[in-house]
Amino acid sequence: MQIAxxxxxxxSTQKDPSLRGSKLLLLQFVDEEGHLLPKYExxxxxxxxxxxxxxxxxxxxxxxxxxxxxxxxxxxMVVGIIDTINVDNRLIYSKKDQYTRG
Amino acid sequence: MQIAxxxxxxxSTQKDPSLRGSKLLLLQFVDEEGHLLPKYExxxxxxxxxxxxxxxxxxxxxxxxxxxxxxxxxxxMVVGIIDTINVDNRLIYSKKDQYTRG
Amino acid sequence: MQIAxxxxxxxSTQKDPSLRGSKLLLLQFVDEEGHLLPKYExxxxxxxxxxxxxxxxxxxxxxxxxxxxxxxxxxxMVVGIIDTINVDNRLIYSKKDQYTRG
Amino acid sequence: MQIAxxxxxxxSTQKDPSLRGSKLLLLQFVDEEGHLLPKYExxxxxxxxxxxxxxxxxxxxxxxxxxxxxxxxxxxMVVGIIDTINVDNRLIYSKKDQYTRG
Amino acid sequence: MQIAxxxxxxxSTQKDPSLRGSKLLLLQFVDEEGHLLPKYExxxxxxxxxxxxxxxxxxxxxxxxxxxxxxxxxxxMVVGIIDTINVDNRLIYSKKDQYTRG
Numbered sequence: 001m002q003i004a005x006x007x008x009x010x011x012s013t014q015k016d017p018s019l020r021g022s023k024l025l026l027l028q029f030v031d032e033e034g035h036l037l038p039k040y041e042x043x044x045x046x047x048x049x050x051x052x053x054x055x056x057x058x059x060x061x062x063x064x065x066x067x068x069x070x071x072x073x074x075x076x077m078v079v080g081i082i083d084t085i086n087v088d089n090r091l092i093y094s095k096k097d098q099y100t101r102g
Numbered sequence: 103m104q105i106a107x108x109x110x111x112x113x114s115t116q117k118d119p120s121l122r123g124s125k126l127l128l129l130q131f132v133d134e135e136g137h138l139l140p141k142y143e144x145x146x147x148x149x150x151x152x153x154x155x156x157x158x159x160x161x162x163x164x165x166x167x168x169x170x171x172x173x174x175x176x177x178x179m180v181v182g183i184i185d186t187i188n189v190d191n192r193l194i195y196s197k198k199d200q201y202t203r204g
Numbered sequence: 205m206q207i208a209x210x211x212x213x214x215x216s217t218q219k220d221p222s223l224r225g226s227k228l229l230l231l232q233f234v235d236e237e238g239h240l241l242p243k244y245e246x247x248x249x250x251x252x253x254x255x256x257x258x259x260x261x262x263x264x265x266x267x268x269x270x271x272x273x274x275x276x277x278x279x280x281m282v283v284g285i286i287d288t289i290n291v292d293n294r295l296i297y298s299k300k301d302q303y304t305r306g
Numbered sequence: 307m308q309i310a311x312x313x314x315x316x317x318s319t320q321k322d323p324s325l326r327g328s329k330l331l332l333l334q335f336v337d338e339e340g341h342l343l344p345k346y347e348x349x350x351x352x353x354x355x356x357x358x359x360x361x362x363x364x365x366x367x368x369x370x371x372x373x374x375x376x377x378x379x380x381x382x383m384v385v386g387i388i389d390t391i392n393v394d395n396r397l398i399y400s401k402k403d404q405y406t407r408g
Numbered sequence: 409m410q411i412a413x414x415x416x417x418x419x420s421t422q423k424d425p426s427l428r429g430s431k432l433l434l435l436q437f438v439d440e441e442g443h444l445l446p447k448y449e450x451x452x453x454x455x456x457x458x459x460x461x462x463x464x465x466x467x468x469x470x471x472x473x474x475x476x477x478x479x480x481x482x483x484x485m486v487v488g489i490i491d492t493i494n495v496d497n498r499l500i501y502s503k504k505d506q507y508t509r510g
Contacts, residue, residue, distance in 0.1 A: 001330070001348040001381060003316070007134060008189035010105070012158060014149055015182030016168055024103070024158070026189060028134055032313060032334055032346040040134035042103040042158060046379075047320055051191070056318060056330070056348060061163050061367050062381035066322055073148075073181045075103060075164035079379045080321030087314035087332060089357070109236060110291035112207070114260060116251055117284030118270055126205070126260070128291060130236055142236035144205040144260060153293070163265050175250075175283045177205060177266035211440060212495035214411070216464060219488030220454055220474055228409070228464070230495060232440055244440035246409040246464060255497070265469050277454075277487045279409060279470035307432070307450040307483060309418070338415060338436055338448040352481075353422055362420060362432070362450060367469050368483035372424055385481045386423030393416035393434060395459070 001056040002041075003030045003082065006049050010042050018072045025049060025078060027057055034085070034092045043076035044069065054093060056080040103158040104143075105132045105184065108151050112144050120174045127151060127180060129159055136187070136194045145178035146171065156195060158182040205260045206245075207234045207286065210253050214246050222276045229253060229282060231261055238289070238296045247280035248273065258297060260284040307362040308347075309336045309388065312355050316348050324378045331355060331384060333363055340391070340398045349382035350375065360399060362386040409464040410449075411438045411490065414457050418450050426480045433457060433486060435465055442493070442500045451484035452477065462501055464488040 004027035012024070022044045029037040041057060046066045049055045055078045063077035064070050085093040106129035114126070124146045131139040143159060148168045151157045157180045165179035166172050187195040208231035216228070226248045233241040245261060250270045253259045259282045267281035268274050289297040310333035318330070328350045335343040347363060352372045355361045361384045369383035370376050391399040412435035420432070430452045437445040449465060454474045457463045463486045471485035472478050493501040 003346075003348060008187065008191075008194075010158065010184060011186045011188075012182035012184050014185075015158070016148055018167070019182060026134060026187065031344065032332060038133065040105075042105060046322055056316065056321070058379045058381045060381050062370070062379045064164070064167070065324070065370070065377050065379040071167050073160045073164045073167040073179055075160045075162050077379055080318035080325060082316060082318050083320075084317045085314065085332065086317075089314075092314075110289065110293075110296075112260065112286060113288045113290075114284035114286050116287075117260070118250055120269070121284060128236060128289065140235065142207075144207060166266070166269070173269050175262045175266045175269040175281055177262045177264050212493065212497075212500075214464065214490060215492045215494075216488035216490050218455055218491075219464070222473070223488060230440060230493065242439065244411075246411060268470070268473070275473050277466045277470045277473040277485055279466045279468050309448075309450060337446065338434060352424055362418065362423070364481045364483045366483050368472070368481045371426070371472070371479050371481040383481055386420035386427060388418060388420050389422075390419045391416065391434065392419075395416075398416075 001058050001079065003085065004028060004041065004055055004057045005030055005036065006051050006053050006055060016073055027055065030054065032087060041076045043078050044074045045078040047078055047081055049078050049081050054082040054095065056082060103160050103181065105187065106130060106143065106157055106159045107132055107138065108153050108155050108157060118175055129157065132156065134189060143178045145180050146176045147180040149180055149183055151180050151183050156184040156197065158184060205262050205283065207289065208232060208245065208259055208261045209234055209240065210255050210257050210259060220277055231259065234258065236291060245280045247282050248278045249282040251282055251285055253282050253285050258286040258299065260286060307364050307385065309391065310334060310347065310361055310363045311336055311342065312357050312359050312361060322379055333361065336360065338393060347382045349384050350380045351384040353384055353387055355384050355387050360388040360401065362388060409466050409487065411493065412436060412449065412463055412465050413438055413444065414459050414461050414463060424481055435463065438462065440495060449484045451486050452482045453486040455486055455489055457486050457489050462490040462503065464490060
């Protein structure tokens, strides 16, 4: 899985019928030090993530393992909202701090 | 999924029989700020996208989840025509504006 | 799918038994402007492509959707020989012109 | 598979129910000379790897081949803890030496 | 498939039980001109490849198409030992010459 920040939304009315009702999030990837990368993905969302939250995104056939999505033409899915990231026993991200600061 | 702009078409008469009747679009990828990237994909189309439209493209096995495509040797499919893209609550693309300007 | 030019062949006698009889082509990828890219793929061929022809190559599990290849350990397959590529209503490749010039 | 070093952990409480109980490791990739690369992956762990250990990570649908993970939305899995890596008959990594030095 | 040179081996005793008995090779990728690339893969081996041989490696779900590997968590497999590579009717690699020179 990759770490990504929810940056926005993509709206499409003329789409494959199986995608009706899916909210599509625009995600920007984050590196192992917490910096934004010049790489994005549009993903379906199974956990109710909101703008600015950091999430885990699964790509490829993994995206269709969430019940109800087995036959949707999606290749990326938000599978978790991140609470904390620790690297070398150092906290590099905490959702709680993020919102206290904001 | 990735955001891409429909740039053209690819015609092939000598191809796998399962691909007969498929229109193949040449897509150029677009980044999260709306700029064209030096990266393209040839994709089948399930939504009737036209030249210059911005679309969502699914890659890998996701491309074969559209009914009738389960056993076609395709690894990319246009699954939606984009109406709007919002990043940080700012509208970075609107199909309506695109055509008003054009 | 990606656009590629057939550059050569790869011969292997000591290989997985399921690959016996498969001709393996060395393909070099081509970008959306028709320029050769520093990226290649060795692919099986289902359409009888020859040296210098431009082809469509499908990667990943799509390569095994051609009847008879479902259980071969291949991750790339030539699925069509390209006749023409149009970008912004401009012809950037035509097989006919290619061979007239050659 | 890729070689990676376990750098940390990612905690998510609001996640797909099938991921409950999975420990998620933050891995940084290592190249064929043993140097850390600017590339990471968040992976589930099937072998009990600890911080600073070098591991083998499988990506894509391979990650779901471990019993109990067939229908989890994961695209990366730690499948082994590395003891030694030999390149050109030269030992470039040994878990034993790593811990002796540390 | 990609062309790669067998550079070494990776040993792991604490690994997923399904991987017991698999020899894991460290491969370095080779480009279409025969030059080594800064890109590697650890792969299982179905053909008995040895150090310095040039091989074909299949990645992704293709790696599990070799009988006996259908449910192993592997994403790369050596599927053939290369005898010759021809580009533009020029021989750029021959296993026989390789060993004559060596």
